[in-house]
Amino acid sequence: MKFTRDEIRRSMLLYAISDRTWLKEGESLADVCRRVLDSGATFLQIREKDLEPGRFAQEAEELRQLCQRRNVPFVVNDSVEIALSCGSDGVHVGQSDLRGRDIRALIGPDRILGISAGTVAEAKAAQEAGADYIGVGAVFGTSTKKDARNLTVEALRDIVRAVSIPVVAIGGINAGNIAQLKGSNVDGVAVISAIFGAEDPGAATSQLLALAKDMVAAHG
Incomplete structure (x- = not known):
């Protein structure tokens, strides 16, 4: 694997997930992601549910190159085919x-596999399926998933305790509520709109990185 287990755990600190719906006139997704990465994002996922496959693949390649030059892990949401290509x-x-798919077998042993979970049972199943990390949420609700369940700090802590792989919290996390996750023992936060929907995504990233470091340090 290109990234070690410890490197993956550290990369969970500020996990940015792309959302092109926030792009301003004249901006490209690569332009914004470049600023976000240069401002301290430690992991990047391309998540473009409504983009046709050819365009998705093109943008994924652009972002992969940005991340590779900065030695930041880059993953593709949902599409094993585009991730491989x-x-x-x-x-x-x-x-x-x-369901009915062995994702680990499809991507091989050397690529990072992240799996979403909302319960201890789902987290354990994800680990057994070969996940390198788990995205757990939604912790504060989210506009990107209509059926997301809110999770308490106690529920997050139970999930972290149940698995040995890194856990990143996701769902409605922003600068105003990230401190509420202190004591959850998560390895970091995954953020969409608080970065990509910000007036200045780079400045928002810098602020969230500092707050994420403070949150993790407070776990004790």
Whole structure:
């Protein structure tokens, strides 16, 4: 694997997930992601649900190159095919993507596999399916998933305790509420709109990175 287990755990600190719907006139996704990476994002996922496959693959390749030059892990949301074709570091999938598919076998042993989970049982199953990390949420609700369940700090802590792989919290996390995750023992936070929807995504990234470091340090 290109990234060690410890490197993956550290890369969870500020996990940015792309959302092109926030792009301003004249901006490209690569332009914004470059600023976000240069401002301290430690992991990047391309998540473009409504982009046609050819364009998705093209943008994934652009972002892969940006991340590779900065030695930041880059994964593709849902599409194993695009993850493989663009040479990404891995793929992130949901619970429904696991049904009848051995994602680990499809991507091989050397790529990163992230899996979403919302319960201890789902987290344990994800680890057994070969996940390198788990995305757990939604912790504060989210506009990107209509059926997301909110999770308490106690529930997050139970999930972290139940698995040995890194856990990143996701769902409605922003500068105003990230401190509420202190004591959850998560390895970091995954953020979409608080970065890509910000007036200045780079400045938002810098602020969230500092807050994420403070949150993790407070776990004790």
